[in-house]
Amino acid sequence: MDLQGHLSKMKAEYADPIRYRLLVGQQSADLNALIGETLSIVFEGEIHCRHCGRATRKSYNQGYCFPCSQRLARCDMCIVRPERCHYHLGTCREPDWGEANCMRPHIVYLANSSGLKVGITRETQIPTRWIDQGATQALPIMRVNSRLQSGLVETALASHVSDKTDWRRMLKGTPRPLDLTVERDRLLEQCAAELSCMASRFGPGSISRIHGAEVRQFFYPVERFPDKVAALNLDKARSLQGRLLGAKGQYLIMDTGVLNVRKFGGYCVRISSKF
Numbered sequence: 001m002d003l004q005g006h007l008s009k010m011k012a013e014y015a016d017p018i019r020y021r022l023l024v025g026q027q028s029a030d031l032n033a034l035i036g037e038t039l040s041i042v043f044e045g046e047i048h049c050r051h052c053g054r055a056t057r058k059s060y061n062q063g064y065c066f067p068c069s070q071r072l073a074r075c076d077m078c079i080v081r082p083e084r085c086h087y088h089l090g091t092c093r094e095p096d097w098g099e100a101n102c103m104r105p106h107i108v109y110l111a112n113s114s115g116l117k118v119g120i121t122r123e124t125q126i127p128t129r130w131i132d133q134g135a136t137q138a139l140p141i142m143r144v145n146s147r148l149q150s151g152l153v154e155t156a157l158a159s160h161v162s163d164k165t166d167w168r169r170m171l172k173g174t175p176r177p178l179d180l181t182v183e184r185d186r187l188l189e190q191c192a193a194e195l196s197c198m199a200s201r202f203g204p205g206s207i208s209r210i211h212g213a214e215v216r217q218f219f220y221p222v223e224r225f226p227d228k229v230a231a232l233n234l235d236k237a238r239s240l241q242g243r244l245l246g247a248k249g250q251y252l253i254m255d256t257g258v259l260n261v262r263k264f265g266g267y268c269v270r271i272s273s274k275f
Contacts, residue, residue: 063265082151106150134249222246
């Protein structure tokens with residue numbers, strides 16, 4: 001296997017275990033089939049913006065040049081803080097993009113990745129979002145009409161449960177199974193008054209509980225989890241080598257450390273399994 005080009009986030013397919021494809025330029029490889037082999041990952045010194053293709057000395061927001069990071073709506077602060085969505089104020093950086101991505105139905109969910117967490121995603125991103133976070137269990141609990149509404153609901157629930165994944169803990173193994181239906185009922189009861197106020201604010205049908213959803217489970221192709229999680233960085237070490245132990249979330253797990261593939265989107269690399 002010898003791939004050369006710009007690195008992209010891995011493509012994941014729901015299966016048992018999850019099936020990953022490593023994407024480099026126009027080429028791809030079945031990552032699951034490479035588990036157990038020694039990989040060489042060489043950063044060739046060039047970074048290009050995922051959006052405009054401009055050469056950049058530094059990557060911003062996981063793959064963009066600085067001008068695009070300041071201009072694109074997908075790089076705005078409200079992407080990581082959806083409760084700050086300002087589309088309704090008429091100040092969205094890209095109204096058409098906001099209409100297509102933010103003013104669409106979103107799901108509020110509970111997941112078990114490094115422990116219990118609450119999160120949001122567009123309805124069309126299920127189950128990809130859960131896999132990208134390395135969740136082993138996930139349960140959709142509420143449906144809303146926009147990203148802003150999902151952020152407000154998430155913020156209310158986050159006062160009782162984490163809204164972040166501890167990536168190091170996630171990569172150390174499989175978390176203890178949780179009864180997500182019990183956790184859902186507990187959280188919705190604790191936040192009932194706040195959620196009722198939101199529903200009244202945005203109108204009938206804008207925020208609703210999902211009934212009858214089943215807990216989804218995810219299994220990852222990991223031969224062995226690391227005892228100590230050390231992050232590999234292509235900016236610091238342009239040549240990496242290690243035996244591939246598996247993949248979880250958007251991380252390659254090797255015996256020399258873990259590489260966040262998504263973080264280095266747009267980096268020109270050469271990845272080979274025979275060298």
